[in-house]
Amino acid sequence: MLDAAATVFARRGYANAQMDEIAAAADTSKGGLYFHFPTKEALIAAVIGRAGDILRRRVTLAMTAAGADPVARADAALSTLVDTLSAHRSLARVLAAETLGSSAAARERVATIEDEYVAIIADELRNALALGRLTRLEAPLDPDLTARAWVGMVRAMLSAWAAGRVSAPLDDIYPELRRLLLRSAGVQLEPQLETQPHDRSSKE
Amino acid sequence: MLDAAATVFARRGYANAQMDEIAAAADTSKGGLYFHFPTKEALIAAVIGRAGDILRRRVTLAMTAAGADPVARADAALSTLVDTLSAHRSLARVLAAETLGSSAAARERVATIEDEYVAIIADELRNALALGRLTRLEAPLDPDLTARAWVGMVRAMLSAWAAGRVSAPLDDIYPELRRLLLRSAGVQLEPQLETQPHDRSSKE
């Protein structure tokens, strides 16, 4: 039912999605839908909440698997974001594209999830700074701002890709995007990081 | 009239914006609105089109003023984007935030404007590559992807700022954002670039 709702919200946007269509997509009746979710708002809130849960679980897993190195952990978090949302395009659209148009509450929920990831990345950046993994910085790095910029860049690329405005497959895009991000924070890119970025197999 | 429409679209999103409210905001009647714009769609198309025109004009001016250096020109383009949209918050929301929820045509228009800026930045990146301004690259830089990433990052930061999720003023944020972007492409950041980024006075 949440899947059907996510699909319809992703296809139409919140305002244009009709409860009728969602019910049809979920193979139930409108009454059945309303038995589980009192309002349309509660429905999208549930969709967003579940997307957040899925993301959280997978990112936590991937970061644990990435070990202790903060750069590897941040990389794991971001690449998991990309992997997960590219595998669930409708979640990607619900999370990435539904900024206005939906209700204030839904927007708030999406923002909260994004802020959560910004905080995770910012923490790793702080660790990296403390460990001296970031070099050659001409000016002090603001971990919060940088984290938000990273997440924003990833989100923007996902958005462009979900809208079909980037032709290359995401698997080809992320490595290059990763280099841009790491370079932007002054991380030394070493050859082995290039060839063995992180264990992708553990994230599906 | 377009200003009023932009304000209301920015406040409510396309689907939730009512023609009544726009008419009231424009100090006219609904009939008057419809005399000039045959449909709600045509209205938001005009709003988006005007935003694009304003941006285009100012960015072109700023780039010319920035001289021949491709890095300075790209910097000028992006900082003008930031300056302009931060000065017209409603345009920022219409352009940055209205992805789904509005009609396919409106989305297409916004995407076209974004693609335009991606192309501009990509051109400068190509020039910079040709001139050897980008150093220390462990892997060849894809100018198109990088340009899209840059614009995406800027857009994401503007979005977060427009939504009130970044507390710092944009004037403080952009210099740091700029360092991130330039570093990500391997531009040598020199001290004087830090302290005198570019002539902001020529862009207002």
Place this chain on the structure above:
Amino acid sequence: MLDAAATVFARRGYANAQMDEIAAAADTSKGGLYFHFPTKEALIAAVIGRAGDILRRRVTLAMTAAGADPVARADAALSTLVDTLSAHRSLARVLAAETLGSSAAARERVATIEDEYVAIIADELRNALALGRLTRLEAPLDPDLTARAWVGMVRAMLSAWAAGRVSAPLDDIYPELRRLLLRSAGVQLEPQLETQPHDRSSKE
């Protein structure tokens, strides 16, 4: 619901009939109306369609009851038309009066029903010609034109009567009208035809 719609369409005409009023007349809500008929056009189409069905059924019955004589059958068809529409004044107005003002599709539907009756009468006229029931013709009779003229005359009288511009009751009018029609085609009017025109009781 169709009855209510027919009443309102008859009272106001298509363009002036409001869905609100129809809903009120049908003791439902506007939404309920739209649940069953997607548009106002579909609603009048259904009204017209049902009127056609009712007419068709009754006319067929009456013609069968009239036996084999083509003159009696044509007479039965026309008098049933008169009886039915005079008993359902709102159908009469919808069918007879809604020429322009409604949509092209509705007009087409009404025209098709009229053409159907013209064809029925024309067939009986052809039979009458073949059987020699029509005499004293100074010129060959065109069955199609005659049939259309007959139906047109009946329709015009019904229209005038429905609009209140003929004071006499229809029961008094039809026998005289019938004599005019039959005479116009050269049917020999015999006394017993006058006093026992046809079995009216079988048509209610």
Place this chain on the structure above:
Amino acid sequence: MLDAAATVFARRGYANAQMDEIAAAADTSKGGLYFHFPTKEALIAAVIGRAGDILRRRVTLAMTAAGADPVARADAALSTLVDTLSAHRSLARVLAAETLGSSAAARERVATIEDEYVAIIADELRNALALGRLTRLEAPLDPDLTARAWVGMVRAMLSAWAAGRVSAPLDDIYPELRRLLLRSAGVQLEPQLETQPHDRSSKE
């Protein structure tokens, strides 16, 4: 201006005709239209009124030219009706087709014009009765009813023709229609009446 209005009313019906379109068809502005006619109703009233005037003038002329014979005079009246309306198809549609859909006042005006012609024909029928021109009547003829039936039949044929549902040209239809009408009242159709019906040339 009245011509333009008649054309548009004929094409769209009263309710669907827009003052904008009429103004455009008349090569004026809406303001100009409203300078001459205070309301849409007044405009169609003027159109109908003028149609009535034109008809009246031409019918009077034709009847005078037809001489003293009541049958010839009635024939002249009806054939002039047909000639005139077939030459001005838009007037035909305004007069013949606009029953409901327009305002009560407009309908009243059309009805009055029709009643006028019914009265004219009825008078001639009364004269014909007095003169013994109508023979072989099995029952007494009601001149008013017969006149209304005649006018109704003519109107119905014009309507069908104006709507394109009769393919034959009106010039071919009227002679046959005339025979039907005259026969219906028991007028002896003589050869010379067939070949030299009346002086058509005086009616254009």
Place this chain on the structure above:
DNA sequence: GATGAATGAGCTTTCATTCAT
């Protein structure tokens, strides 16, 4: 006289929500 931008009441249509079954 003529113009056409502006008005606003009114219309059709939509759709989240309800509730008897």
Place this chain on the structure above:
DNA sequence: TATGAATGAAAGCTCATTCAT
């Protein structure tokens, strides 16, 4: 629990009419 017909508050759009120029 589930259904889907019914509800009614909006919302987009139309168009006769007005009036400053």
